[in-house]
Amino acid sequence: MAHKAGFVSIIGKPNAGKSTLMNALVGEKMSIITPKAQTTRHRILGIVNTDDYQIVFSDTPGIIKPHYALHESMMHQVDGSIVDADLILLVTDIHEEFNEEDVVKKLAGSTAPLVVLINKIDLSSEEEVKEKVEYWQEKLNPKAIYAISALLDHNIKAVMDFVLDGLPEHPAYYEKDALTDRNDRFFASEMIRAQIFKQYKKEIPYSTEVIVTAFVEGEKLHRISAEIIVERDSQKNIIIGTKGEMLKIVGTYARRDMEDFFQKKIFLEMFVKVIPDWRSKKNYLKKFGYE
Numbered sequence: 571m572a573h574k575a576g577f578v579s580i581i582g583k584p585n586a587g588k589s590t591l592m593n594a595l596v597g598e599k600m601s602i603i604t605p606k607a608q609t610t611r612h613r614i615l616g617i618v619n620t621d622d623y624q625i626v627f628s629d630t631p632g633i634i635k636p637h638y639a640l641h642e643s644m645m646h647q648v649d650g651s652i653v654d655a656d657l658i659l660l661v662t663d664i665h666e667e668f669n670e671e672d673v674v675k676k677l678a679g680s681t682a683p684l685v686v687l688i689n690k691i692d693l694s695s696e697e698e699v700k701e702k703v704e705y706w707q708e709k710l711n712p713k714a715i716y717a718i719s720a721l722l723d724h725n726i727k728a729v730m731d732f733v734l735d736g737l738p739e740h741p742a743y744y745e746k747d748a749l750t751d752r753n754d755r756f757f758a759s760e761m762i763r764a765q766i767f768k769q770y771k772k773e774i775p776y777s778t779e780v781i782v783t784a785f786v787e788g789e790k791l792h793r794i795s796a797e798i799i800v801e802r803d804s805q806k807n808i809i810i811g812t813k814g815e816m817l818k819i820v821g822t823y824a825r826r827d828m829e830d831f832f833q834k835k836i837f838l839e840m841f842v843k844v845i846p847d848w849r850s851k852k853n854y855l856k857k858f859g860y861e
Contacts (some may be wrong), residue, residue, distance in 0.1 A: 574623040574737035576656035579682075581648060583673060584632025586661045587689040591720040592616050592629040595730060599831070600750055601629045601760075609767055609775075611640070612859070613647040615751040617744055624742040625733060628654070633673050638849040643860035648676060655682040657736050659729070660712070661720075662686065664694045664702055674710070683736060684712040687729065692719040754832065755782040756859075758794050761827040762840065765820045766798070766809075774808055777801045779848065779858050791835040794828070798842045799858075801849070806842045817842070 580588045589601035589610055596616035610631045618625040628651040631644035652658065658680060662670065677684065686706045691699050699717045706715055714732055718725040744751070759780040767775040777800055784795040800806050810817045821838055828836045848854045 571622060572739040573741060574734070575626070575740040575742050576737040577626045577628065577651075577654045577743075578657045578659060578733055579628045579630060579651040579655040580659045580661060581630050581652065581673070581676070582632065582661035583663070583666065583670060584634060586632065586663045586666070587720045588632070588661045589629055591659070591661055591687065591689065591718070591726075592627055594720050594723055594726045595625075595627055595733075596749075598749060600752075609764070611644055612752075612756075613651055617748050617750060619742070619746050619748075623734065623737055624744065624746070625737065626743055633676060635672065639852050639855055640849040640860060643855055646861070652676060652680050652682070655680070656738055657733060658682050658684045659733075660684060660686050660710075661689050662702075662706070664688050664690050664698060664717075677710070684710060685729070685732060686710060686712045686715045688715065688717045689720055691717045692722050692724065754787075755785045757831060758782050758785065758828055759796060761831065762796055762798070762820065762824045764827070765824045768823070769816065769820055770808065774800075774805060777805055777849070778809070781858060788834070791837060792828070792832055793837045794839075796838070796840045798840055799845050799848055800842060801844070801846055803844055806844050809842050 580592055582588050592601050593599050596618055598616065600616040601610055601614050610629055614629045616627045616629065630648045630651045633648055634641060636642045636645055660673065688699065688702045703715050703717065706712065716725050716729050718729065720726065759782045762780045766778050779799040781797045781799060782794060783797055784793065786793040798809055800809060817840060821840055825836045825838045828838065845854060
């Protein structure tokens with residue numbers, strides 16, 4: 571049997587459940603998941619390999635109207651994933667109340683087959699599901715529509731089977747033991763960022779970037795240093811907290827996640843640095859890995 575390989579892009583609005591879906595499809599915790607919107611800032615590849623096929627899934631930032639240079643970079647990554655795609659999975663929350671025209675507009679130039687995934691059906695009724703299926707059928711006339719719950723793994727196998735059927739014949743794009751295009755530093759920074767999203771409210775998580783400045787691998791212990799970048803001194807004070815208590819909480823939970831992920835003991839040190847308006851400065855965005 572000929573080998574199959576292809577790129578499958580997961581797109582949609584913020585908080586539709588794209589990262590949860592990606593992790594369910596790949597079977598690894600690749601993308602950070604929090605209840606807050608806009609947690610994914612980079613396009614992250616999750617690669618599924620067997621002897622007969624290689625599926626390269628892309629988790630992408632939620633589609634928004636850009637307010638900062640950072641947002642523009644995030645939307646470029648969505649555009650890139652649509653151009654590369656052999657198949658597009660559009661994830662939509664069954665209770666989506668906002669206009670999804672910006673999502674539909676992004677898809678306008680694409681010739682890739684489209685599948686609509688109506689997510690979070692565990693929180694809805696059969697009637698609502700039926701209504702949404704009819705709505706998307708009429709709106710986009712996709713190749714297929716699946717009602718899913720990424721969180722509960724409902725209908726994920728059916729989606730995976732559809733993806734496999736539609737893969738083109740092609741040699742593998744990546745080494746067969748590759749799980750992602752991202753390195754360990756990236757995942758360490760994402761685990762710290764996930765804790766910032768979980769522990770702080772309002773604007774703080776969105777004004778924050780995490781840069782791993784040192785990653786020294788040992789046989790039993792990894793030593794990791796990271797900088798948490800914020801835009802104002804007042805944010806720095808909130809991140810650190812009284813007598814450093816908040817930063818200690820972030821460090822404790824992030825270290826646990828890292829030990830689970832890397833299967834090694836972790837020594838983690840973190841520093842907080844102020845760079846005014848970093849989200850609007852292209853030189854800093856480039857330095858932080860946003861192209």
